[in-house]
Structures are given as C-alpha cells and as structure tokens.
Amino acid sequence: MTRARPLPPAARAIVSGDRRALARVISQVENREPSAASVARALYPRTGKKPVIGVTGPLGVGKSSVINRLVARLRDLDRTVGVVAVDPSSPYSGGSVLGDRIRFERRVDDAGVFFRSMASRGEVGGIAAATREVTRLLDAAGFDVILVETVGSGQVDLAVRDVATTSVVVLVPHLGDEVQTLKAGLFEIADVFCVNKADLPGADVARRDLAELVGLGGARSGWRPRIVATSTTQPSGIEELWSAIEAHEEFLDRTGARRADERRRVSAEIVELVRERVGRELTRRLEREPELRRWVDRAVERTLDPHTVADRLARALGSR
Numbered sequence: 001m002t003r004a005r006p007l008p009p010a011a012r013a014i015v016s017g018d019r020r021a022l023a024r025v026i027s028q029v030e031n032r033e034p035s036a037a038s039v040a041r042a043l044y045p046r047t048g049k050k051p052v053i054g055v056t057g058p059l060g061v062g063k064s065s066v067i068n069r070l071v072a073r074l075r076d077l078d079r080t081v082g083v084v085a086v087d088p089s090s091p092y093s094g095g096s097v098l099g100d101r102i103r104f105e106r107r108v109d110d111a112g113v114f115f116r117s118m119a120s121r122g123e124v125g126g127i128a129a130a131t132r133e134v135t136r137l138l139d140a141a142g143f144d145v146i147l148v149e150t151v152g153s154g155q156v157d158l159a160v161r162d163v164a165t166t167s168v169v170v171l172v173p174h175l176g177d178e179v180q181t182l183k184a185g186l187f188e189i190a191d192v193f194c195v196n197k198a199d200l201p202g203a204d205v206a207r208r209d210l211a212e213l214v215g216l217g218g219a220r221s222g223w224r225p226r227i228v229a230t231s232t233t234q235p236s237g238i239e240e241l242w243s244a245i246e247a248h249e250e251f252l253d254r255t256g257a258r259r260a261d262e263r264r265r266v267s268a269e270i271v272e273l274v275r276e277r278v279g280r281e282l283t284r285r286l287e288r289e290p291e292l293r294r295w296v297d298r299a300v301e302r303t304l305d306p307h308t309v310a311d312r313l314a315r316a317l318g319s320r
C-alpha cells in the first residue's frame, strides 16, 4: 500500500545505500525529531525480512568484542552487517563507550559494515522504541544481518526480545556468582548462550553448569537454547556461535515461529504507542477540563480515591 507511493528523498537515499543519509536519519530518531517518523513510515513495508541478532549480557563480558568478531566472520561470508550498540546510561560505565568505538572503527573503510552507537538516555521504553526504529533503518538500507548490543542491566536487555529475532546472552566463566545475580528473565530471553573468555580457567565448568540449567528449563516453544564457548582473544568459537544463531533463524522459518514472534512484537509495539498517546492526552485533559480537574482535586482531598477516578476516566474516554 505504502510501497506504491514515492519515497521521500531521505528514505530514497537510505535505500540507495547513502550512508550519510542513513546516519542523519538515525540521529533524528535519537533526537525524536518528527521528520524521522515520516521516513520510518515510508520505509516500513521494506523491512522485517532480515535477521536481527540481539547481543546482551552484563557489562564487561565481551559483547562488543564478540560482535566485532562476528562482523569479521560475516564479512568473510560476504554478508553485509549493520550494528547498533546501545550505550550504558550509567555514568559509572561510560568509559566502555570509547573502547567500543576504537575497536569498531577499524572497519570504517568497509562499506559492507555500518556501526552506530546510541545514547541510552531516557526511559527504557524510549530506548527500545528508538533501537527498533534504527534496526529498521539498517534493514531498509539493505544490510544482510543486523546486530544489536545492549548492556545487561535488567530491563534494557529484556527489551531486546522486543527487537531481535535471535537473542544471544553473553556470559563469562565462574557462572556460580554470575547465575546468582542473573535475572531469571535473562534465561527466558536466550536463544543462544555465549560463554565468552573461554581462554580463562573455568570455561568448561561454566558450560556444563549452564547446560544443566538449560536442561532444567526445557525447550521453550520447541527451541532448546544452544550453548557456545567463545574467546575473542584467541579467537575461537566464533564460527560455532554464528552457526548456532543461524540454526535458530532456520528454526524460526521452519516452524513458522518467525511470523508468530513478529506478531507478538508488532502487537506490543502498537500497544506501547497507544499507551504513550493516550497517556499524553489524558495528562493534558486532567489539567484543562474543569470536571476532570475536580475529580483529581477530590482525590487529593480524599473524598474520592484514585481507583474510582480511574474508573470514571476510563468510562469517559471510552464513550468518546
């Protein structure tokens, strides 16, 4: 439907491989500029066919290093790669950003790779939404594979499931401590476990412990998470890691899970967008409309309770 319409110039530039146009629109997405929304809308029909690989896990486990190796592997296989890294917003970990950039920059001369890091300021929902838009821009720009790095700080890494077709959770040896601090959710989102720093002692034990835990969890909707040991310094295990990711992508196609997953993601996105819009509208009306203001005043004065006001509001909104 939308495809029949001519693309706006910025969208056309992105599709034709103009990397500067791509970078510009990504900045607009980051800054929530309205101009980005029209580009995103125009490009949407061209997206959704590419593997989007989410790479998450605690800070310092080697996510950026693994991605760097995966990019090299994919280039060897003649596949182009778009990478988006969501930087940690925590000021305590700001230092890692520069390190990531330096390592990625070795590939700036290669037109088959595009790397972009995004500030993760703002609320988690906003980051997830912006990350999703950026992966779609990379998709429309024609990259064969899209990689997304998110730091494993609890909520952001869980949001990766709302973006990625395959989720890789990176861990390191000495899982004993790691597993203690891991959110149960991290286990739920992993399609592939990557035990990185396998050059360090304890990798075999970590792998076995993890296999046991995965075994206990059973196969989630027909897919039993794969466990791969990697080292980015040696390097080793990178081919196996990519094979495990591909196996999951093939599983998605073979079983029809790709469409079901996409349906779940799109549905959640629509709900989120409506929630945002309704929330904004409601806040505005609660301030402006005298009757609604009175309800809030009465809740403040304790002559009405918030639940009753919410019931009334929901009815009032529904009747419009």
Ligand SMILES: Nc1nc2c(ncn2[C@@H]2O[C@H](COP(=O)(O)OP(=O)(O)O)[C@@H](O)[C@H]2O)c(=O)[nH]1
Pocket (backbone or CB within 6 Å): 057, 058, 059, 060, 061, 062, 063, 064, 065, 066, 096, 099, 100, 196, 197, 198, 199, 200, 230, 231, 232, 233, 234
């Ligand atoms: N020994 C060892 N160190 C690694 C390996 N991969 C990454 N590192 C180191 O771990 C640190 C954190 O790596 P980085 O990729 O920035 O982790 P991220 O925060 O998860 O993105 C860096 O000092 C890396 O050099 C590995 O396979 N073995």
Ligand SMILES: [Mg+2]
Pocket (backbone or CB within 6 Å): 063, 064, 065, 096, 100, 149
């Ligand atoms: Mg990193």
